[in-house]
Amino acid sequence: MIRAMIVDDDALVRLGLADLLGSDEDIDVVAQASDGLHAIELATAHRIDVALVDVRMPRMDGITATARLRTLPHPPKIITLTTFDLDEYVYNALAAGADGFLLKDTDPAEILRAVHLVAAGSAMLHPTAARRLIDRYHHSGRPQAAAARARVDQLTPREQDVLSLLARGDTNADIATALGMRESTVKAHVSRILTALDVTNRVQAALLARDADLVHGGE
Template sequence: MIRVLIVDDDALVRLGLTDLLDGDPGIEVAAQASDGLHAIEQTTAHRIDVALVDVRMPRMDGITATARLRALPHPPKVITLTTFDLDDYVYSALAAGADGFLLKDTEPAEILRAVHLVAAGSAMLHPAAARRVIDRYHATSRPQAAAARARVGRLTPREDDVLALLAQGDTNADIAARLGMRESTVKAHVSRILAALDVSNRVQAALLARDAGIST
């Protein structure tokens, strides 16, 4: 059972998301919060696997809240769910440690899919956010690319293979099938890759890989 926290200052949005998520037998809405500070309190009080976090909220916005949630001793995965798809929000959310970025006009089935994917250790980006990530990759500066290549240089050749597939959005199961590994072995590789690159999640690792020019 995936325990979810819904963080939004709009009570109707919280109600709608609760109805949607509670209809999935594999998901339980464990708590709700009306702003970032409340989200931290609720996550501390409850065991949360995935937090759906709005961006614009009073007292503490969703970007700051994401960074604070990810810094907790037992951090939840975070999906930023917002009405706005401005570039600054996409990059700020991912830099803060979000594992996904979705717009509120995302189809209900895709929101449920995102919760399951992120809970399993994968990432989920709205197509508009993914487009911005790709545009950023194409605009990578030489110093930034060199710094990324230096960090990627810490990896073994096999970890390079895993990172290349991770960067194109493959799940652990996909990577295992393509590289002829056990899924548990891929998971161990991913953990080592995140540690070696000094990033907090798969999305940040994928961005770094693209900055370094890694592709399959």
């Protein structure tokens, strides 16, 4: 059973998401918070597997809440919710440790799929928003591109192959098929990659790979 928390200052949004998640027999909504501070309190009191966190909230916004949630002894996986696919706050939320983001008008079936994927350790980014957001930052000539390349260069060639496919959005199963590896081997590679790059999840690794220009055609 996936234990979920909904964090949004709009009561109607919380109600709608709770009804949606509750329709899945494998998801149990155990907490609802109206802002980031409330989310920290609830996540401390309850074991949360996945938190759906709004970006813009009073008292403590979703970005700050995400960073705080990631420091808990048993941090939940986090899906950031946003209304706008070009919201600059979303990039900051991913950098703070979110495992993905969705637009609030995402198809309900995709929201449920995202919760399952993220709970299992994968990432889930809204495809159109992800491309536009990442491209916006990736092609802006940020000075950290050289630093990103230096970090990626620490990886073995095989690990760079895995990272390239991970950054493209492939699941572990997809990567295993593409590279002729066992899925368990892919998981081990991903774990080593996250450690070597000093990032907390697949989304941050993917952003770093794009900064380093490791992702090419076929996306």
